[in-house]
Amino acid sequence: MKPTQRRRTFAGWIGRRALGGVLTVLIASILIYGALRLVPGDPVLAVTGGRRLTPEQIEALRHRYGLDRGFAQGYLAWIGDALRLDLGTSLNYQTGVTSLIADRLGVSGLLILYSALLAIVSGSAVALVSAVKGGPVNRVAGIAAAVTTATPTFVSAIGLLALFSVGLGWFPATGAGTGLADRLWHLTLPAVAMALVAFGVLARVGNAAFTEELRREHVEVARSRGVGGAAVIGRHVVRNALAPMLTIVGLLFASLFVGTAVVETAFGLDGVGSLLVGSVSRRDFPVVQGIALIAVLLFVVINTLVDLAMPFIDPRVTVGGPSR
Amino acid sequence: MRVLAKKTPARREAPDGGAGDRRDALGVSGLSLTLGTGVPLLADVTVRVGRGETVGLVGESGSGKSLTARTALGMLPRGARATGEVTVADVDVLAAGRRRLRELRRTRASMIFQDPRASINPVRRIGDYLTEGLRARGVPARAVAGRALELLDQVGIRDPGGALRCFPHEFSGGMLQRVVIAGALSTEPELLLADEPTTALDVTTQAEVIALLKDMQRAHGTGMLFVTHDLDLAAAICDRVYVMYAGRIVEESTGSGLFGAPAHPYTRALLEASPSVHGDRVAIRAIAGRPRSLADSPTGCSFRDRCPLAGDDCAETVPAHRPHGQSLAACLRPGQVTP
Numbered sequence: 051m052k053p054t055q056r057r058r059t060f061a062g063w064i065g066r067r068a069l070g071g072v073l074t075v076l077i078a079s080i081l082i083y084g085a086l087r088l089v090p091g092d093p094v095l096a097v098t099g100g101r102r103l104t105p106e107q108i109e110a111l112r113h114r115y116g117l118d119r120g121f122a123q124g125y126l127a128w129i130g131d132a133l134r135l136d137l138g139t140s141l142n143y144q145t146g147v148t149s150l151i152a153d154r155l156g157v158s159g160l161l162i163l164y165s166a167l168l169a170i171v172s173g174s175a176v177a178l179v180s181a182v183k184g185g186p187v188n189r190v191a192g193i194a195a196a197v198t199t200a201t202p203t204f205v206s207a208i209g210l211l212a213l214f215s216v217g218l219g220w221f222p223a224t225g226a227g228t229g230l231a232d233r234l235w236h237l238t239l240p241a242v243a244m245a246l247v248a249f250g251v252l253a254r255v256g257n258a259a260f261t262e263e264l265r266r267e268h269v270e271v272a273r274s275r276g277v278g279g280a281a282v283i284g285r286h287v288v289r290n291a292l293a294p295m296l297t298i299v300g301l302l303f304a305s306l307f308v309g310t311a312v313v314e315t316a317f318g319l320d321g322v323g324s325l326l327v328g329s330v331s332r333r334d335f336p337v338v339q340g341i342a343l344i345a346v347l348l349f350v351v352i353n354t355l356v357d358l359a360m361p362f363i364d365p366r367v368t369v370g371g372p373s374r
Numbered sequence: 375m376r377v378l379a380k381k382t383p384a385r386r387e388a389p390d391g392g393a394g395d396r397r398d399a400l401g402v403s404g405l406s407l408t409l410g411t412g413v414p415l416l417a418d419v420t421v422r423v424g425r426g427e428t429v430g431l432v433g434e435s436g437s438g439k440s441l442t443a444r445t446a447l448g449m450l451p452r453g454a455r456a457t458g459e460v461t462v463a464d465v466d467v468l469a470a471g472r473r474r475l476r477e478l479r480r481t482r483a484s485m486i487f488q489d490p491r492a493s494i495n496p497v498r499r500i501g502d503y504l505t506e507g508l509r510a511r512g513v514p515a516r517a518v519a520g521r522a523l524e525l526l527d528q529v530g531i532r533d534p535g536g537a538l539r540c541f542p543h544e545f546s547g548g549m550l551q552r553v554v555i556a557g558a559l560s561t562e563p564e565l566l567l568a569d570e571p572t573t574a575l576d577v578t579t580q581a582e583v584i585a586l587l588k589d590m591q592r593a594h595g596t597g598m599l600f601v602t603h604d605l606d607l608a609a610a611i612c613d614r615v616y617v618m619y620a621g622r623i624v625e626e627s628t629g630s631g632l633f634g635a636p637a638h639p640y641t642r643a644l645l646e647a648s649p650s651v652h653g654d655r656v657a658i659r660a661i662a663g664r665p666r667s668l669a670d671s672p673t674g675c676s677f678r679d680r681c682p683l684a685g686d687d688c689a690e691t692v693p694a695h696r697p698h699g700q701s702l703a704a705c706l707r708p709g710q711v712t713p
Contacts, residue, residue: 227532237640273506274447275557276479276486277645286495364497 061119064358071354076345079132083125086335115336128339137340144331148338151322157226158314158321160233163238165241165248169306170299172245173252180253181260182283191253199250207243207316214239224318240317244309248302253297259291266290295362300356304349383418389675392635397595399423399444399565400483401461407441407621412451415441415667416621417692419458423461424595428588430608430629431601432644434619434665439601442618443567446599447483448475463564479667480511483565486587489574494542500553501538507561529586531675548579552586560592566591566598573602584611586661611632620676621668622692624704631700637708638701673706683707 062163090135103111109118113136116124131138139149180191217221227236263269269286277285310323318324322341329337378388400423415440420545423429431439445460446452448467449644460467461547463482484507487493503527506517511647513521526534529552544551551571558566571587574578591598602608602689608615609632617638626639636642646659663680666672675693678684687706698708 241548266495267487267489268495270449271485271487271493272495272506274449274479275507275510275561276476276481277510278476281510285498285506290497292497366496366543 060115061359067354067357074350075343075347076129078350079129079343080125082339082342083128083348084121086339087121097313098214099253101304110167114226132340132343137343138336140329140334142157142329142334142337145157150325150337151262151340151344154321154325157237157319158310158323160240161237161244161310161313161319161321162303164234164237164304165199165309167307168241169245169248169302169307170256171222173249174256174295176249177256178288179255180259180281181264181287188257191207191257195250195253196255198246199248201246203247203287203312204316206246207240207313210239210243211316226321236281239321240313240319247309249307251302252295252298256295259294263287263290285309293360293367294358297358300353303352304345307345309346386441389578397425397464398461399425399427399458399463402442402446403459405442405445405452405456405458407445407454407456409451410455414621415451415454415668416445417668419618419621419623421599421623423479423599425564425597426591426595427614428591428598428600428612430612430615431599432605432608432615434644435669436620437618438668439618440569443451443569443599443601446565446567447479447485449651459503476510480507481561481562483567483570484561484563485567485689486551486558486571487552488570489602490547491574492540492553493554494526494550495633498541499538500540500542500545503542503647504538504553504557504560506641509555511561521560522556525560528558528590529553530636531556546579549574549581551575551579551583553699555583555587555590559594559596562594563596566596567601568598569601570603571600573604574608583622605641605648617644619673620666622676622704623695625701626695626703627701635701635709637698637703638705639683639707640677643680705713 101300113116119127127137135148137151138149139145140147143150171183176191180188211223214221221239222236223239226238227233264287266286267280272282272286307322310321311326312323313319314321314323315327322344325337326341328334329341377504384637389713391544392558400421402421403418404421405416406414408414419438419442420441421429421431425457433439441451445456446462446472450456455641456468456674462478464480465474465478467475467478472679474479476607477686482693483549492567499630501519507516509515510519522538523534530665531537531549531552536680537553545553546557568587572583575583575664584607590596600608600612612629615632617627617632617640619640625641626631627637627641632641636645643659643661647661649658661680664677665674674680674689674691675681675684681688685706693704693706695702695704696708698705701708703709
């Protein structure tokens with residue numbers, strides 16, 4: 051295949067991937083919008099929580115949230131606004147949903163990145179060491195991975211709070227802090243609580259990936275050539291396990307975003323997650339829809355990026371599809 | 375590491391000065407290998423490969439031929455204990471520590487494995503594979519690149535410059551085995567261990583690869599231990615051939631003697647079990663019973679439960695190697711087999 055031709059196939063492939071992503075988001079957005087219509091009875095009555103309203107008031111509310119329009123019309127208006135970054139107005143705060151979320155994205159974004167970093171570093175390290183060492187180390191790591199994966203985040207959050215804030219007093223129990231250092235200090239416990247499940251998954255899946263790569267013949271061949279132990283691990287084991295690891299990391303990011311709901315509530319952080327929990331209980335559906343849409347978008351974007359990275363990580367992943 | 379790297383050349387020069395040419399590329403004597411669980415794998419294996427000599431190691435799957443070859447590089451199964459003596463170009467392999475072994479693998483002995491596609495890391499480039507051995511020795515990058523081009527050219531790969539940047543999946547199996555051979559010879563080893571290097575290739579490619587291997591071996595003066603289950607191939611290219619059964623050497627013969635006058639009943643049975651393109655069409659005769667491993671083989675001669683000549687005396691002790699014609703055979707009734 052000529053280089054120019056390859057470049058063209060590659061561009062086409064990126065285009066198809068991007069299109070697939072957009073389609074996924076569109077379908078998800080229809081479901082998100084449709085969920086409101088699936089609320090038993092009149093959504094407005096659900097929202098107002100049974101307070102007595104005059105028919106005029108109800109009609110005004112229905113008009114304001116586009117419920118007097120048909121499904122298609124209402125959806126198109128909503129998604130059109132969303133494309134212009136207008137996610138509607140919160141029922142509870144009476145301000146724009148977009149700015150509500152944007153204001154809290156700083157805390158939640160940092161929390162997600164912080165816990166992702168913790169999970170990736172510790173999970174990969176444990177996976178690699180346990181795969182290389184084998185024996186009792188491997189068994190202990192396996193148990194640790196199973197326990198952390200199986201422990202619900204709210205349980206580990208409470209445990210961490212009891213031990214490190216209440217007991218030892220090393221970390222604050224609530225609040226997000228001000229300034230980067232103080233914020234990181236405040237976010238450490240929540241980040242750890244959130245990272246635990248991701249750590250377990252990565253340690254487990256990574257262990258399997260590294261173990262599989264360690265058994266490959268080219269690893270033995272490299273050893274038979276007198277290549278040093280660290281170089282063999284780096285060039286032949288870690289390098290080859292990157293593809294499955296990256297796939298898992300991509301999936302974990304999305305689950306961490308959802309995980310903020312529990313952790314931010316437990317640690318009294320004012321982020322997107324706690325906004326979601328509060329909005330669900332207050333039936334503030336524009337906020338819930340907005341956050342759900344962003345979660346889907348984030349999921350699709352990250353996984354598309356992971357897909358796009360694959361041909362660079364594993365040259366056997368074909369770019370052009372069946373034409374190759 | 376540093377200390378050793380400096381010391382080694384000095385130690386190499388001394389024997390090379392006088393009797394260097396006489397030392398063997400590989401000397402295995404009385405090698406026994408036992409797993410930590412007590413399962414025996416090899417018993418009293420003696421194999422010698424002179425400098426520039428081609429020696430075959432033949433046997434069925436599980437007879438211990440690959441294991442013997444790997445032991446020459448100090449690549450023992452996890453938890454295995456080895457007794458006896460294994461020397462590769464004056465290095466006592468069984469006594470060697472990690473660093474000494476690494477040094478041995480980098481400079482004096484190379485191994486070629488069965489499946490070239492599995493031998494080369496699929497996500498790295500041909501050039502990375504080819505030069506890995508040299509770079510492990512600390513040869514500077516520029517010198518390595520030049521050498522890589524030279525090697526690829528020697529093994530008959532067109533456009534060596536382009537090949538260096540290719541990925542393994544862009545090459546055919548035969549091409550890849552050429553690359554593997556080039557990589558194995560890149561370090562100018564005194565001993566080449568070829569573990570069924572053509573088994574995974576198709577027949578025409580096999581012939582090419584064998585021819586190349588012999589050429590390269592001659593050009594570099596490398597001693598080669600050629601592990602195979604293909605008796606015809608071994609007889610055709612090897613100066614001497616060892617036949618292995620159940621972790622033991624049962625016969626040692628010259629390449630030509632193996633065909634003409636097989637001394638051990640097992641060798642004879644192996645010959646009869648393989649189809650021949652020469653002479654009359656003779657029915658292929660499978661060997662009765664199944665191949666044994668050393669652990670579950672009978673007392674005395676391991677082959678006696680499958681041997682047409684076996685008598686009660688075969689059960690008493692493991693037969694010693696005794697000369698018969700051009701062979702040394704571990705059999706009480708050598709050469710008595712008639713078809």
